[in-house]
Amino acid sequence: MYKNYDEIYAEYEAKKAKIEQMGGTKAVEAQKKAGKWTARERIAYFFDPGTFVEVGKWIKNRTTAFGMDQREVPAEGVVVGFGRVEGRLVAVAAEDYTTMAGTFGEYHGKKFAEMIDFAKLKGIPFVGMNDSGGARLQEGMDTLEAYAWLFRSQILASGIIPQIALLMGPCLGGQAYHPIMQDFIFQCRKTGFMGIAGPAFVKTQVGEEISLETLCGVEAHAVRSGQTAVVVEDDQDCLDKTKELLRFLPANNREKPPRIETKDDPERENPEMDTLIPPEPFIPYDMHEVITRIVDDGYFFEIFKDFAKNVIIGFARMEGRTVGIVASQPNWLAGAIDCDAADKVARFVRFCDLFNIPLLNFHDTPAYWIGSREEWKGILRHGAKMLYAYIDATVPKVTVIMRKSFAGAYLGMCCKDTGADIVFAWPVARITIVGAETAASVIFAREIREAANPKEVEEARIREYRELYENPYRAAERGYVDEVIRPRETRKYLNRALDVLENKQEVRPWRKYSNINL
Amino acid sequence: MAVEVRCPMPGKVVSVLIKEGDQVKENNKVFVIEAMKMQIDVVAPADGTVKEVRAKEGVAMDTGAVMAVLE
Numbered sequence: 001m002y003k004n005y006d007e008i009y010a011e012y013e014a015k016k017a018k019i020e021q022m023g024g025t026k027a028v029e030a031q032k033k034a035g036k037w038t039a040r041e042r043i044a045y046f047f048d049p050g051t052f053v054e055v056g057k058w059i060k061n062r063t064t065a066f067g068m069d070q071r072e073v074p075a076e077g078v079v080v081g082f083g084r085v086e087g088r089l090v091a092v093a094a095e096d097y098t099t100m101a102g103t104f105g106e107y108h109g110k111k112f113a114e115m116i117d118f119a120k121l122k123g124i125p126f127v128g129m130n131d132s133g134g135a136r137l138q139e140g141m142d143t144l145e146a147y148a149w150l151f152r153s154q155i156l157a158s159g160i161i162p163q164i165a166l167l168m169g170p171c172l173g174g175q176a177y178h179p180i181m182q183d184f185i186f187q188c189r190k191t192g193f194m195g196i197a198g199p200a201f202v203k204t205q206v207g208e209e210i211s212l213e214t215l216c217g218v219e220a221h222a223v224r225s226g227q228t229a230v231v232v233e234d235d236q237d238c239l240d241k242t243k244e245l246l247r248f249l250p251a252n253n254r255e256k257p258p259r260i261e262t263k264d265d266p267e268r269e270n271p272e273m274d275t276l277i278p279p280e281p282f283i284p285y286d287m288h289e290v291i292t293r294i295v296d297d298g299y300f301f302e303i304f305k306d307f308a309k310n311v312i313i314g315f316a317r318m319e320g321r322t323v324g325i326v327a328s329q330p331n332w333l334a335g336a337i338d339c340d341a342a343d344k345v346a347r348f349v350r351f352c353d354l355f356n357i358p359l360l361n362f363h364d365t366p367a368y369w370i371g372s373r374e375e376w377k378g379i380l381r382h383g384a385k386m387l388y389a390y391i392d393a394t395v396p397k398v399t400v401i402m403r404k405s406f407a408g409a410y411l412g413m414c415c416k417d418t419g420a421d422i423v424f425a426w427p428v429a430r431i432t433i434v435g436a437e438t439a440a441s442v443i444f445a446r447e448i449r450e451a452a453n454p455k456e457v458e459e460a461r462i463r464e465y466r467e468l469y470e471n472p473y474r475a476a477e478r479g480y481v482d483e484v485i486r487p488r489e490t491r492k493y494l495n496r497a498l499d500v501l502e503n504k505q506e507v508r509p510w511r512k513y514s515n516i517n518l
Numbered sequence: 519m520a521v522e523v524r525c526p527m528p529g530k531v532v533s534v535l536i537k538e539g540d541q542v543k544e545n546n547k548v549f550v551i552e553a554m555k556m557q558i559d560v561v562a563p564a565d566g567t568v569k570e571v572r573a574k575e576g577v578a579m580d581t582g583a584v585m586a587v588l589e
Contacts, residue, residue: 282557333527334556366555371528404555435555 019057019074023098031098036169036191037235039079039096042129046092046239052083055115061107066138074099076108077132080115082124085243088251088258091119094129097169101133104175108136109146112178113153120157123252127242130179130194131169147174154181159354162249166238167192167228172216183351184229184245184303186238187218194221194228226307226340244301248315248322249355256356257322262296266319266495270294273487277364279428281404284330287312290362290402291327294491296320303348308340309333313348318360319495324352327362328413330403337409338369339382345413346385346516353393358498360398361414363405366435368412381517386412388516390419394508396501398494401425401472401481407433416480421504422497424490425472425481432474436466521564523586525579529553534575536586540568549573549585560585 003011022028022038031038037045043052059076061068077099082091093112095102112128119126135143154163158181165179167187176194179185187194195216202208202215214220221228230245232238250257270293277285292298295316302314310333313326326345328335337345352359368374368383390397390412399413399420410431411418425431433439440461441448451457468474475481485493533550542548542562549560566588573585 282552282555284556284558330556331558334554334558336554369554373528406555 016057018072022074022096023100027098034191035234036097036131038098039094039102039129039131042094042168042235042239043079043081043083043092045236046127046242047083047085047090048087052081054079054081055118056080056111059107059111061105061139063105063139063142065140068138071100073105076105076111077102078108078111080111082115082118082122085246088246089122089124090246091115091122091124091126092129093126095131095169097131097133100136102131102169103133103136104143104146105136105139106142106146109143109150113146113149116150116153116157116163120153120160123161123254125162125164125246125249125251126154126157126182127164127166128178128182129166129168130171130175130192132171132175134170134173134175134198144174147177150178151181154178158183159253161252162246162355164242164245166242167194168235168238169193170198170212170216172196172198180227185221185227186230186232186242187221187228188235188238189218189231189233191234193217222304223306226304226344229303231306245315248301248317248357253354253356259320259322260317261320262317264296264319267492269488269492270490271488273490276487277403277428281430284334286331287327287329287335287362287364291316291325294318294494295323295325300325304344308338308344310335310338311341311345313344315357318491318498321498322357323498324348324357324359325362326359326413328365328409330364333369335365335404336367336369337365337383337386337412338374339377339379342368342379342382342386342412346389349386349389349393353389353395356395358396358398358501359390359393359414360494361400361420363399363401363410363413364403365409365413366404366406368408383408383412384517387418388514390414392514392516393419394504394506396498396504397421398497398501399423400490400494401429401431401475402487403428403430405429405431406435416482421501423481424483424485424493424497425475426487426490427472427484428487429472429481429484430470431472431481432469436462436470439465439469519589520569521562521566521588522584523548523560523562523588525551525573525581525583525585526560527551527553527558528578528580529558530578531573531575531585532557534571534573536568536571538568538571542566542568542588551579562588564588 077096079094093115163182165182165185170193193216218231222231300316397420414420444461448454448458529551532552536548545561547559569589570587
């Protein structure tokens with residue numbers, strides 16, 4: 001009456017194989033032709049061999065409308081589970097475009113959401129691999145509510161575990177809120193698309209004709225909208241870079257990031273740095289030249305490199321410790337902070353604070369950007385995000401004032417009293433509220449106007465103001481700069497600062513959260 | 519084919535280093551603009567002959583404005 005073991009296992013293998021073949025040979029071929037790997041291939045490459053445990057492979061939707069009860073949807077179009085990446089546990093949900101175009105239905109969403117809840121509870125990072133044709137409309141309201149499950153799960157996990165979104169295929173419609181609400185988006189150059197609506201819907205609703213690439217591709221999000229953190233070439237590059245980022249991150253907010261010893265001497269000096277940047281404050285240079293000379297092995301993992309290029313952000317190591325770097329870029333928009341730059345910095349600072357990553361801030365900035373365009377876009381509201389982020393952050397924060405640090409930008413880039421634990425300045429630094437020309441034109445306006453030789457008087461007053469205030473020493477006399485150091489010594493001093501701040505603890509009185517200008 | 523030299527940031531043109539008919543090479547410095555206490559070099563995006571110079575010294579220009587046209 002009962003099946004024997006041969007029959008039991010044969011049945012099991014057949015059922016399993018049916019699910020694991022995903023959408024079938026033809027659909028898998030089409031996926032490859034599109035230059036993409038399948039969900040299962042991505043998982044196989046991402047996790048250490050033999051460590052992946054699938055969760056919910058057998059899940060089936062319960063929809064009967066429109067013939068759905070007759071339809072096979074292996075694994076509900078999303079492969080979910082956990083495994084080890086370079087030895088560390090990571091949870092994943094990988095959408096399977098070969099199965100009903102990876103459409104998002106009720107149980108597809110449930111699998112996604114429950115894996116995020118699982119990752120949150122276990123304190124391991126979550127990686128979502130997006131490749132979906134959108135909402136599974138056959139399921140109606142059940143699909144819509146499942147979006148809410150997903151969003152609720154990821155938002156409640158935000159700040160507890162790192163969440164990384166990989167745009168390896170399309171992710172359009174309401175579903176696109178999923179990647180954007182994770183911590184970082186990686187987007188494949190040729191196959192990754194994200195948008196609140198695709199071209200067809202845009203055309204019928206607002207009459208705009210635009211291609212999917214232009215509307216939702218890498219240029220749209222890595223350059224214009226500032227939503228894609230890292231552009232990657234293809235699936236393999238995407239997964240390699242994701243592993244690279246994960247190396248910098250702790251598994252959850254209760255841990256420190258892993259410390260990976262490097263061979264780079266923490267006390268190493270860079271003699272050439274003493275004359276690396278032009279002493280004339282109006283001559284630009286590339287800040288990357290400075291960053292790579294300071295960090296371990298010159299290795300800097302930059303994010304958002306093509307958006308708001310007037311500031312540079314990214315991860316590096318200092319004596320093996322993960323650090324978050326925020327640096328002005330004098331080469332772009334004079335290193336002044338505009339609305340986009342402020343948004344870019346603020347969210348990064350908060351990410352680092354959430355995950356116990358010390359911040360190193362490099363100042364060479366004249367100001368927040370002024371003028372009608374930025375004013376009306378809300379530079380005050382956007383600029384405020386940086387002030388909130390830095391002052392609220394309790395991780396170690398160390399600042400280096402390299403050259404210019406003026407006015408609001410001095411405060412916004414993290415000075416002594418907007419949160420820096422330790423501030424260093426270079427002898428060429430100019431720390432003051434305003435440039436000498438502007439100051440002289442205000443303070444001595446009348447004297448200059450009424451002078452017999454206005455030009456001479458003006459120049460003398462500018463020189464006087466510059467001598468008095470445009471230097472690092474006034475700030476150091478007040479204790480706003482802890483030490484004036486030679487540029488060559490920067491790495492050494494930063495490492496010593498990070499050492500003493502290793503166990504920094506700062507406890508604030510209870511509040512729900514600050515009312516940051518969102 | 520005409521190539522436009524566009525203004526990379528809002529600012530005042532402080533130097534015009536080309537005139538109509540000049541030959542320029544890619545990455546040659548063609549203008550200097552100043553804003554926010556910084557002087558930024560504007561370079562030719564390609565080799566070419568200067569067909570038209572629109573930027574004038576002392577005049578403010580916005581991001582994306584055409585400063586010169588090369589041919």
